[in-house]
Amino acid sequence: MAQQLSPGTMLKKGRPCLVFGFTVTVGMFTAVYVFHSNRTLVSVPKYTTPNPEPAPIQREEVAVRIDSYSTSLRYPQPKSLMSPRSDVMTVTPWLAPVVWDGTFDSSIIDSLYQPQNLRIGTTVFAIGKYTRFIKGFLETAEKHFLVGYKVNYYIFTDKPEDVPSVALGPQRNLSVITVSKFFRWQEISMRRMERILNTIEERLLKEVDYLYCLDVDMLFHNHWGAEVLSTLVAAIHPGYYKNPREEFPYERRPASQAYVPWDQGDFYYAGAMIGGLIENVRALTRTCHQAILIDKQNNIEAAWQEESHLNKYFLQHKPTKLLSPEYLWDDTKPKLPEIHFIRFSTVLKNYAEVRENV
Numbered sequence: 001m002a003q004q005l006s007p008g009t010m011l012k013k014g015r016p017c018l019v020f021g022f023t024v025t026v027g028m029f030t031a032v033y034v035f036h037s038n039r040t041l042v043s044v045p046k047y048t049t050p051n052p053e054p055a056p057i058q059r060e061e062v063a064v065r066i067d068s069y070s071t072s073l074r075y076p077q078p079k080s081l082m083s084p085r086s087d088v089m090t091v092t093p094w095l096a097p098v099v100w101d102g103t104f105d106s107s108i109i110d111s112l113y114q115p116q117n118l119r120i121g122t123t124v125f126a127i128g129k130y131t132r133f134i135k136g137f138l139e140t141a142e143k144h145f146l147v148g149y150k151v152n153y154y155i156f157t158d159k160p161e162d163v164p165s166v167a168l169g170p171q172r173n174l175s176v177i178t179v180s181k182f183f184r185w186q187e188i189s190m191r192r193m194e195r196i197l198n199t200i201e202e203r204l205l206k207e208v209d210y211l212y213c214l215d216v217d218m219l220f221h222n223h224w225g226a227e228v229l230s231t232l233v234a235a236i237h238p239g240y241y242k243n244p245r246e247e248f249p250y251e252r253r254p255a256s257q258a259y260v261p262w263d264q265g266d267f268y269y270a271g272a273m274i275g276g277l278i279e280n281v282r283a284l285t286r287t288c289h290q291a292i293l294i295d296k297q298n299n300i301e302a303a304w305q306e307e308s309h310l311n312k313y314f315l316q317h318k319p320t321k322l323l324s325p326e327y328l329w330d331d332t333k334p335k336l337p338e339i340h341f342i343r344f345s346t347v348l349k350n351y352a353e354v355r356e357n358v
């Protein structure tokens with residue numbers, strides 16, 4: 001006859017079995033976990049034992065930063081309840097800053113960026129008669145453009161012998177890249193996307209951290225510094241910053257890859273400035289160049305050439321920083337009260353005289 005056991009006795013007698021079962025189950029789960037996570041049992045202590053000592057190189061870096069930023073730099077306290085500018089937009093709805101005078105402190109910006117020893121590339125095209133603009137561009141850039149930083153200028157030209165020699169500051173270099181001339185100015189301007197892309201892939205990925213692609217028919221007049229650095233940077237066009245989006249000169253024909261419907265658009269961005277981390281400028285130039293090629297196959301040229309494609313790109317890939325029109329002004333416009341400084345501005349030019357075609 002089977003012995004009747006009280007529940008308490010059952011528990012006592014069954015305890016070794018339970019412990020054994022529990023151990024086996026935990027063991028199985030551990031084995032499955034180790035198998036799936038590709039971790040070996042030997043390496044487990046590595047993850048469980050805290051490591052209180054960071055590697056020496058990290059400690060050294062942190063120490064340098066604390067010494068050079070926290071203890072030596074004095075600047076006014078940022079005020080949580082006060083906006084630095086009340087007359088202009090200083091942040092977009094996707095939380096990208098818009099850089100205006102008064103929104104940044106250069107001493108803080110430089111204390112953050114200068115120790116990083118960044119390499120900044122600048123592409124400038126001077127084809128045909130536009131070589132005349134190189135001298136003024138470079139001479140004024142040496143006074144105002146990322147002064148104190150490592151800058152490489154890349155001058156694309158069909159006339160390398162016409163590139164003037166301009167004295168460059170320390171840590172600043174210039175490379176001349178010889179390219180052929182296209183017949184139409186539209187093609188010269190538009191094909192910059194392709195040439196920048198090719199040059200990024202051939203050499204710039206290795207040579208620079210950030211890239212800024214600028215028009216050459218321009219002069220710097222005031223500080224254009226490290227406050228422009230960010231992942232993907234666009235400049236608001238000086239001609240359209242007060243206009244409603246329906247008045248932006250976007251490409252409006254659906255047949256073009258640059259098409260933007262009337263009820264879309266954030267800002268109208270200028271074609272004369274594209275910037276950001278080299279990988280991001282690479283992605284931008286690749287997409288815009290591919291769109292330009294598709295348009296060519298379909299026999300359509302966007303209203304403002306690569307500037308139209310750029311605007312489509314920035315609509316779909318929002319820039320992480322916007323430069324206000326201070327950073328890209330137009331000499332034909334009077335200086336307006338919201339513009340405290342004109343930092344970089346177009347040179348008045350006789351279109352009929354400098355361009356290959358009208």
Ligand SMILES: CC(=O)N[C@H]1[C@@H](OP(=O)(O)OP(=O)(O)OC[C@H]2O[C@@H](n3ccc(=O)[nH]c3=O)[C@H](O)[C@@H]2O)O[C@H](CO)[C@H](O)[C@@H]1O
Pocket residue numbers: 124125126127128129130185188189214215216217237269270271272273304305306307346354355356
């Ligand atoms: C301030 C601004 O946003 N300007 C844009 C605007 O007109 P722009 O009148 O500023 O165009 P532009 O004549 O300056 O041409 C753009 C650039 O292409 C180069 N170039 C052009 C012609 C030539 O014969 N040789 C030569 O080297 C040069 O670097 C020049 O700066 O629209 C163009 C496209 O239609 C470009 O998007 C420009 O960036």
Ligand SMILES: [Mn+2]
Pocket residue numbers: 215216217272346
């Ligand atoms: Mn221009």
